[in-house]
Amino acid sequence: MREVEFTIDPTTGRLEMHVKGIAGPACDDVARLAKELLGEPGREEKTGEYYLRPRVRPQIRGKGNQ
Amino acid sequence: MSKYLTFPDVVFKDRRLLLAALADLGYSEVEEGEALPLYGYQGDRRTETAEIVIHRRHVGSLSNDLGFARTDQGYVPVVSEYDQRTLHSGRFLVKLRTAYNERVVEEVKRRLHGTAHRTVEGNIVKVRIRF
Numbered sequence: 001m002r003e004v005e006f007t008i009d010p011t012t013g014r015l016e017m018h019v020k021g022i023a024g025p026a027c028d029d030v031a032r033l034a035k036e037l038l039g040e041p042g043r044e045e046k047t048g049e050y051y052l053r054p055r056v057r058p059q060i061r062g063k064g065n066q
Numbered sequence: 067m068s069k070y071l072t073f074p075d076v077v078f079k080d081r082r083l084l085l086a087a088l089a090d091l092g093y094s095e096v097e098e099g100e101a102l103p104l105y106g107y108q109g110d111r112r113t114e115t116a117e118i119v120i121h122r123r124h125v126g127s128l129s130n131d132l133g134f135a136r137t138d139q140g141y142v143p144v145v146s147e148y149d150q151r152t153l154h155s156g157r158f159l160v161k162l163r164t165a166y167n168e169r170v171v172e173e174v175k176r177r178l179h180g181t182a183h184r185t186v187e188g189n190i191v192k193v194r195i196r197f
Binding site: 002003004005006007008011012015030037038 | 163191
C-alpha cells in the first residue's frame with residue numbers, strides 16, 4: 001500500500017513527511033508535489049526503501065495467444 | 067519509498083493555500099496587489115510592501131497591517147514585532163503555519179485521490195494518506 005505520512009507539530013508549526021511503499025525514484029513524484037506546496041525542505045533523507053528496484057514480472061505468452 | 071522531508075516554517079509557497087489558512091484563523095478580508103503599502107497602527111506608512119495585506123482594522127486597534135511579500139521561494143510574512151508578540155498570544159505565525167500545513171495535507175490527499183486516516187498522539191497530529 002502506497003502511503004504518505006504527515007506529522008504536524010502544532011506547538012512549533014513544523015511538518016514532516018514520510019513517503020512509504022513506493023520502491024525507487026517513483027516516490028520523487030510525490031515529493032515533487034509536496035515541494036510544490038511547501039517549498040524546498042530543510043532536510044531530505046532517502047530511506048533504504050528508496051534504493052529498492054521496482055519488481056517487474058516477466059510476461060510469457062503462449063503460442064496459442066499469438 | 068522512501069524519503070523523509072522536513073520543511074522550514076518561514077515561507078508559504080502556495081498563495082491559495084495561504085489565503086485558506088489565513089481564513090482558518092479568521093482573516094478572510096485580504097487585499098491583493100503588487101507592492102501594496104503597509105501602514106502602522108497610527109496610520110504611518112511603513113517602509114515594507116507586500117502582495118497580500120490584511121489591514122489593521124481587521125486585526126486589532128493596536129495592530130499594524132499584516133503583509134505577505136511574494137519572493138521566488140514563496141510568500142514571506144511581513145509582521146511587526148509587536149504583532150508577532152501579541153497576536154494569538156504570540157503564536158500567530160505558528161498557528162498560521164499549522165493551518166497551512168493542514169491545508170497542504172488536504173491538497174495532497176485530493177491530488178493523489180487518497181483516503182486519510184488521522185490520529186493525535188499528545189500534541190502531535192499524524193495524517194496517513196493512502197493512495
